[in-house]
Amino acid sequence: MPSAALTANQLNFSGGPGALPEAVLAEVKEAIEAVPGVGLSILGISHRSDWFAGVIAELQANIRTLLGLPDDYQVLFLQGGATQQFSMLPMSLLAGSPTPADYLLTGYWSGKALPEARRQGPVRVVWSGEREGFCRLPRDEELQFANDAPYFHYVSNETVEGLQFHRVPGRDEVPRICDMSSDFLSRSGDYGRFAMIYAHAQKNLGPAGVTVVVLREDLLRDAPDDLPGFLDYRAQIAARSIYNTPPVFAIYVVLLVTRWLLREIGGLAQMEAINRQKAERLYACLDGSEGFYRGHAAVPDRSWMNVAFRLPSPALEARFLAAAKAAGLSGLEGHRSIGGLRASLYNGLSLAAVQRLVEFMEDFRRHQAGRR
Template sequence: MSLNPKNALNFSGGPGALPEVVLNQVQQSIINVPEVGLSILGISHRSAWFEAVVRETEDNIRKLLNLPDDFHILFLQGGATQQFSQVPMTMLRGKKHAAEYLDTGYWSRKVVTEAMREGPVKVVWSGESDGYRRLPTEEELTFSPDAPYIHYVSNETVEGLQFNRVLGHDHVPRVCDMSSDFLSKPCEADKFSLIYAHAQKNIGPAGVTIVLIRDSVVQNGTKDLPAFLDYRRQIEAHSNLNTPPVFAIYVVLLVTRWLLNDIGGVEKMGEINRVKADLLFSILDNSDDFYHSWAAPEHRSDMNVAFTLPTKEIEAAFFEETRAADFSGLEGHRAIGGVRASIYNALSVSSVEKLAGFMQDFQRRHRK
């Protein structure tokens, strides 16, 4: 059964769109989950069925990322924002050497602020002077061998900047916020010590955050944290220390099944996402600056295409006409304004083609 067609044109920065096949399954589960005969909203988190959901979702993520055996997978609450604090609570508290952070955009600035509450922090590079329009080159980065860890955001959702390489050195733990490109393409997960990603971009609804954490980080981390903020306790409870977001985790399960069985894995997903991004960047690059990309070409994101138009009046007309054409979620983040087309996993190539066609037509009509 086909659901609301406007879902196919949801370019929101988050929560993002979900695949139609998943939405159909979710619709059914609200009434009853076939294996249980109860609504997903009323199934106990202590049930054998939910334990199986958690196990399968973990297994699917391991399979999609070829995750090493020494990683634990957690499904936590509090969003990525909680991880801004929980990571330094675990890995920085009590340390004499500074953790090293990159300041590459809106979200990494927030991460740095929270980390400073827990211990010494060094910002090894900042894009502030360039208006957060680019990322650092290798030559601009120098990391200390004594740092407890390095931290960076793989994809800056607001500015549309994305790293396509792994930073740092293997002898210093790497921590990465992958919230907006997790499972959107292949990831060298084995090179990281901790990866976290809230679900509501590519892999599910708001309410659950996936944390991949090496056992060495767990064993060496701070020992006197409250249970809810202690990775060790969460692992012992198998992500069930307190009532978890059953519905959100179930939807993540359905999305991982879709990635494995319908898409064919993250390598294929990455190829599809590259096609979508190329479609929109081609419009920007061939518009004679009518559409002006926020990010430098070499650092553009495959997930978030941020751009501006010649005047505020033309921008207002753009939003008015896109809404009339059933496009949604194209308003840029309040931090920088402009337009932002978020093309997460569930946005189809045909949906992006429709937006590209609209943009070409809009340019012809408003060029002068």
């Protein structure tokens, strides 16, 4: 086993902020000195410049291309994280509604969305996994959706518990809204089935500070007229995401990530294949450990992005974390709400990094067996 000395260049398995692709990180380093063709540091370029207007336009086009969406989908770059969307969404679509919005309660983050929605109007929890400890997702036969709901909301990937939908729930007749904060742009899909998608950047897209919102224009036709401008999607659309001073640096890094996805990876189908391979390699390690590593999520609902697991005892988990950090593997602590361990495998984390984690885990297990 490695010594307790901390190694340099730790690999980032944190639940967020996640790792940037190495190629993007190199471009970011250059841009902090001077953006190519501009001559100024990215940290000092005006959000009112023609250059930044071009960044916004290209990034909007890149996201539409990656998702396969037409021009009637607006792409916004907002602030406040997914947490602000928990409020901003129902302010626009639920306030004054005589019928409840449908929500799924599948884990920590979907639970955070509920009280904010209830401030604005009625909410119906279609299904809850709370009594089972959020260890699985609902089956189709357990879901009874309303035909007259103003919208249906769910979280595609529960970062804390390591649960991910591998299908699209809900009725296409009801606006489907999804918090994709931890798996946005990680796999291919029929994204035209969504009326709105939102995701903060610090998992698969870039650094913290910007939230991507993709929404179909007709979703806003009945939104209230008395919303504060900053919290009104229509005002943000009219201002092209520059209603106030936006996080220029974070938005530029997201642009670099989308270029990387398009030009180096080749699109979301190719990114999905890489992410599937990373997840399969790590889950094979768990499943082959004879119970030493125990996954939290039910097998059909396992996340490709966040692998939550336990060891036989808290003391052994503490020993694992210390040894992992010394070996250059950072961020493997589980979320404070459930404890244990968690490895996050976001887009920017390479297959080689996952293989290094697997080799460490197998070596740690053999070492512990030898101590008995």
